[in-house]
Amino acid sequence: xxxxxxxxxxxxxxxxxxxxxxxxxxxxxxxxxxxxxxxxxxxxxxxxxxxxxxxxxxxxxxxxxxxxxxxxxxxxxxxxxxxxxxxxxxxxxxxxxxxxxxxxxxxxxxxxxxxxxxxxxxxxxxxxxxxxxxxxxxxxxxxxxxxxxxxxxxxxxxxxxxxxxxxxxxxxxxxxxxxxxxxxxxxxxxxxxxxxxxxxxxxxxxxxxxxxxxxxxxxxxxxxxxxxxxxxxxxxxxxxxxxxxxxxxxxxxxxxxxxxxxxxxxxxxxxxxxxxxxxxxxxxxxxxxxxxxxxxxxxxxxxxxxxxxxxxxxxxxxxxxxxxxxxxxxxxxxxxxxxxxxxxxxxxxxxxxxxxxxxxxxxxxxxxxxxxxxxxx
Amino acid sequence: xxxxxxxxxxxxxxxxxxxxxxxxxxxxxxxxxxxxxxxxxxxxxxxxxxxxxxxxxxxxxxxxxxxxxxxxxxxxxxxxxxxxxxxxxxxxxxxxxxxxxxxxxxxxxxxxxxxxxxxxxxxxxxxxxxxxxxxxxxxxxxxxxxxxxxxxxxxxxxxxxxxxxxxxxxxxxxxxxxxxxxxxxxxxxxxxxxxxxxxxxxxxxxxxxxxxxxxxxxxxxxxxxxxxxxxxxxxxxxxxxxxxxxxxxxxxxxxxxxxxxxxxxxxxxxxxxxxxxxxxxxxxxxxxxxxxxxxxx
Numbered sequence: 001x002x003x004x005x006x007x008x009x010x011x012x013x014x015x016x017x018x019x020x021x022x023x024x025x026x027x028x029x030x031x032x033x034x035x036x037x038x039x040x041x042x043x044x045x046x047x048x049x050x051x052x053x054x055x056x057x058x059x060x061x062x063x064x065x066x067x068x069x070x071x072x073x074x075x076x077x078x079x080x081x082x083x084x085x086x087x088x089x090x091x092x093x094x095x096x097x098x099x100x101x102x103x104x105x106x107x108x109x110x111x112x113x114x115x116x117x118x119x120x121x122x123x124x125x126x127x128x129x130x131x132x133x134x135x136x137x138x139x140x141x142x143x144x145x146x147x148x149x150x151x152x153x154x155x156x157x158x159x160x161x162x163x164x165x166x167x168x169x170x171x172x173x174x175x176x177x178x179x180x181x182x183x184x185x186x187x188x189x190x191x192x193x194x195x196x197x198x199x200x201x202x203x204x205x206x207x208x209x210x211x212x213x214x215x216x217x218x219x220x221x222x223x224x225x226x227x228x229x230x231x232x233x234x235x236x237x238x239x240x241x242x243x244x245x246x247x248x249x250x251x252x253x254x255x256x257x258x259x260x261x262x263x264x265x266x267x268x269x270x271x272x273x274x275x276x277x278x279x280x281x282x283x284x285x286x287x288x289x290x291x292x293x294x295x296x297x298x299x300x301x302x303x304x305x306x307x308x309x310x311x312x313x314x315x316x317x318x319x320x321x322x323x324x325x326x327x328x329x330x331x332x333x334x335x336x337x338x339x340x341x342x343x344x345x346x347x348x349x350x351x352x353x354x355x356x357x358x359x360x361x362x363x364x365x366x367x368x369x370x371x372x373x374x375x376x377x
Numbered sequence: 378x379x380x381x382x383x384x385x386x387x388x389x390x391x392x393x394x395x396x397x398x399x400x401x402x403x404x405x406x407x408x409x410x411x412x413x414x415x416x417x418x419x420x421x422x423x424x425x426x427x428x429x430x431x432x433x434x435x436x437x438x439x440x441x442x443x444x445x446x447x448x449x450x451x452x453x454x455x456x457x458x459x460x461x462x463x464x465x466x467x468x469x470x471x472x473x474x475x476x477x478x479x480x481x482x483x484x485x486x487x488x489x490x491x492x493x494x495x496x497x498x499x500x501x502x503x504x505x506x507x508x509x510x511x512x513x514x515x516x517x518x519x520x521x522x523x524x525x526x527x528x529x530x531x532x533x534x535x536x537x538x539x540x541x542x543x544x545x546x547x548x549x550x551x552x553x554x555x556x557x558x559x560x561x562x563x564x565x566x567x568x569x570x571x572x573x574x575x576x577x578x579x580x581x582x583x584x585x586x587x588x589x590x591x592x593x594x595x596x597x598x599x600x601x602x603x604x605x606x607x608x609x610x611x612x613x614x615x616x617x618x619x620x621x622x623x624x625x626x627x628x629x630x631x632x633x634x635x636x637x638x639x640x641x642x643x644x645x646x647x648x649x650x651x652x653x654x655x656x657x658x659x660x661x662x663x664x665x666x667x668x669x670x671x672x673x674x
Contacts (some may be wrong), residue, residue, distance in 0.1 A: 047567075050567075050571060052567050052570060052571070071570075072567075072570045072571050073570060073571060073572065073573035073574075074573075077571070078571065079567070079568065079571045081564040081567065081568055082564065083562055083564050083565075085562065085564040085565045085567065085568035086568075087565070087568075087569075087583060087586075088586075088587055089586035089587060090586075098572050099571075099572040099573065102572050102573035102574060103573055164568075164572075176564075
């Protein structure tokens with residue numbers, strides 16, 4: 001229970017195509033993150049899974065059942081929205097009850113007063129109450145049940161919204177940037193809570209975010225989408241270490257990956273600035289973009305064939321790390337280098353520094369942004 | 378500094394106070410005249426409430442009441458005679474029936490329309506909405522005659538239906554509610570759909586409660602307009618006094634065999650106006666507080 005397959009999903013609004021032939025298989029119980037810059041179509045994809053939006057072509061399968069023609073409410077999915085979308089006029093308790101009442105009561109039982117005549121209603125009400133109290137205990141919102149959403153803080157509303165999704169015990173949770181309305185500290189805290197929740201529920205989570213940090217920290221797999229295309233679907237570590245294309249490499253990781261212009265000669269030897277890489281490119285005689293992450297560059301006193309010199313233009317102190325924005329001597333590259341505070345505290349902007357690259361960490365991309373592999377030999 | 382500031386502020390308040398007095402003066406006159414005797418009204422004396430001397434009222438005697446009944450204080454006489462001369466409770470009840478029916482049906486029509494125009498995507502939506510805007514431009518009096526003819530053909534003249542039916546579709550209401558619904562986040566509707574609500578449930582269980590402030594604003598427009606309407610009831614209620622709405626009722630006091638008697642006339646106007654003012658004061662608090670969408674963001 002809880003597999004979702006998307007087969008050849010395309011979606012157009014008028015003449016603009018926002019999703020281009022996507023194929024995704026979401027495994028049961030995984031935490032899949034759809035991540036990408038805003039406007040890449042990730043929310044649309046989530047809404048198609050939910051049934052709130054109809055795809056132009058392609059199939060959505062939930063538990064191997066085609067749900068193209070099945071309404072949102074009958075797909076047994078629950079969704080958490082960015083703005084929480086709690087019913088503002090109902091108490092927290094009623095907010096949590098609403099999906100259950102709509103699912104469990106018959107139309108007759110939902111009628112005021114005469115609905116109570118139905119013999120089954122009492123039993124159903126009890127089970128609803130039980131589910132609500134169980135969920136509110138899990139989320140620690142029991143004492144908020146009689147308040148209205150307007151009287152809650154952002155974090156509390158977030159929990160209630162989660163609760164409203166949880167009470168139904170759906171086959172999968174869909175979350176549309178649920179943390180982006182929270183302040184920074186709370187967002188980081190909720191990340192770990194969501195991960196824990198996922199571990200304890202063991203239900204499939206499909207999570208949409210534009211924040212690559214959320215994707216890296218929480219997901220079991222992440223799908224990077226840019227401009228309606230699915231560029232890479234893999235574990236966060238794999239996406240980070242081994243991006244399939246330049247745009248993925250640039251999107252994932254903060255600060256951004258440094259890109260140098262370089263080239264490979266006829267033997268495949270890759271040169272950039274004054275450096276030559278030890279590994280050989282599999283494609284020869286090519287103009288290359290060479291990506292090196294900030295943590296794979298270090299500031300050093302020595303000067304040898306693995307270092308280049310640069311001038312610090314800006315010093316970004318994050319406490320645990322210091323990031324130096326430096327300009328290379330040729331003036332062509334503005335790059336970011338991570339420094340360890342203890343070793344680099346005396347370096348200020350304007351200083352000249354030598355930068356050494358950590359070997360075996362560079363990533364090669366061709367001019368079109370496609371990944372170029374090194375020769376294994 | 379402080380004093381200067383006060384002077385700078387005070388002239389604004391001065392203008393506002395003069396404006397307020399100008400607006401309230403007719404109401405002052407109305408209340409005052411409903412309390413005074415005919416002589417005091419005609420001689421413009423007696424201040425707000427007059428001398429309240431016990432006296433015998435000639436019009437009352439002429440109408441056939443005993444001299445004893447007709448000898449009383451002016452304010453008692455004015456209000457007593459107003460209720461004696463015309464069935465004011467009946468008129469008030471008619472007013473309530475008509476305005477409430479109109480308002481309820483207007484809401485029943487306008488809310489689903491406004492929801493569809495604001496939140497559903499369908500072919501021709503913009504055209505339909507532009508038609509709604511176009512209908513806002515049509516003056517009521519321009520279509521009064523065709524409407525009357527249609528009602529007459531249907532045999533509905535001199536019925537409640539004639540008073541209610543023409544006003545049940547309020548384009549203004551549709552427009553107002555549509556503008557309000559545009560501000561309701563789509564996510565709230567999506568959440569309701571995920572929870573399993575149908576479109577009609579969404580209108581009545583989600584949109585209606587969030588729209589209470591806008592609905593109250595519309596209620597004030599609608600109820601005031603139809604409570605005070607004189608033109609339309611005058612057209613379609615031709616003979617049956619049992620169907621008179623309050624404004625038609627007031628007309629009873631105009632002229633006739635007796636010379637105009639302003640005291641009872643103003644008393645009847647006060648009784649007709651007071652329910653509206655009370656309703657407004659009750660609604661005002663909700664109107665201002667409302668259920669804001671604070672729960673949303």
